Amino acid sequence: MANVPNRQRDYNEVAGSSIHRLAGLADGIFAVGMTxxxxxxxxxxxxxxxxxxxxxxxxxxxxPAVVTYFMxxxxxxxxxxxxxxxxxxxxxxxxxxxxxxxxxxxAVTLIPFSTxxxxxxxxxxxxxxxxxxxxxxxxxxxxxxxEYAARNRLFNQENQQTIMKxxxxxxxxxxxxxxxxxxxxxxxxRLSIGLIVLIQLNYAIxxxxxxxxxx
Numbered sequence: 001m002a003n004v005p006n007r008q009r010d011y012n013e014v015a016g017s018s019i020h021r022l023a024g025l026a027d028g029i030f031a032v033g034m035t036x037x038x039x040x041x042x043x044x045x046x047x048x049x050x051x052x053x054x055x056x057x058x059x060x061x062x063x064p065a066v067v068t069y070f071m072x073x074x075x076x077x078x079x080x081x082x083x084x085x086x087x088x089x090x091x092x093x094x095x096x097x098x099x100x101x102x103x104x105x106x107a108v109t110l111i112p113f114s115t116x117x118x119x120x121x122x123x124x125x126x127x128x129x130x131x132x133x134x135x136x137x138x139x140x141x142x143x144x145x146x147e148y149a150a151r152n153r154l155f156n157q158e159n160q161q162t163i164m165k166x167x168x169x170x171x172x173x174x175x176x177x178x179x180x181x182x183x184x185x186x187x188x189x190r191l192s193i194g195l196i197v198l199i200q201l202n203y204a205i206x207x208x209x210x211x212x213x214x215x
Contacts, residue, residue, distance in 0.1 A: 015095045022098055023087050029105050030080045036112040037072050040065050040119050065119040067193060072115040074200035076108065079138050082170070086146055089163050090154050097148055104141040110134050118193075125185045128192055132182040136175060143171045174203065 042065075044058035083104065114134040121127040146167045149155050155163055181195035 015098075019087055019090050019093045022093060022101055023084065026080070026083055026087075026101070026105060029108055030076055033108050033111055034073060034076050037069050037076075037115055039112070040069055040116045064122040067197065068115050068119040068122070071193065071197050071200055072111055074197075074204050075135060075138075076111055078200065078203050079108065079142065082142050086142065086149070086167070089156060089159065090149065091156055092154055094152065094154070097145060097152070097154060100141060100145040100148055104138065104145060107134060107137040107141060110137075122193065123189055125189060128182060128185045128189050132178060135178050139171050139175045139178075143167065174199070 041062060044055065044062075049055045049058060083101070111134060114131045118124075118127045118131045146164060150160055150164050153160075177199050178196065181192050181199060184191040184195060
């Protein structure tokens, strides 16, 4: 009896399976996004500066832009770490998983816009909510990607349960904190921005404090 030939695989079964290419694209997009953030820090125009005092006042006016720049750099840094941690635990990838991450990267490219909007209208609840929605979208997509990877056995099976427990806790707690911070805009948007910065610093520094370190 003749040997039965191997089943021919469809394009969609082999497309988007390179973890390294996905990671390389992500690194490039994060690098560009982080660089674009600094464009929100405009150098004062020469015709508005006639003295040292004028320059100091102009630089003081940049404070909202500096704060949002710092906050967004932390945001991108935190989500870059989250993505590379997830990709580093994969045994393989597939087309659907790759497209979920492309959606995640789409949300990454929106951060410079959200940052500039909030820097210019730091008093606006609409600008703050738009910024929060950007963070929410990032968190939701990184969780969707992890859930998809778990259901389709893309992770190392020995560590999958531990990985998913950590990812879910991280996303649920972080997004709850961001929502709480955003709701403070009912009182004052500055309170919201300040709390978001503190939340970001906690996730970036990961202090060796029992409660905070586990968030």
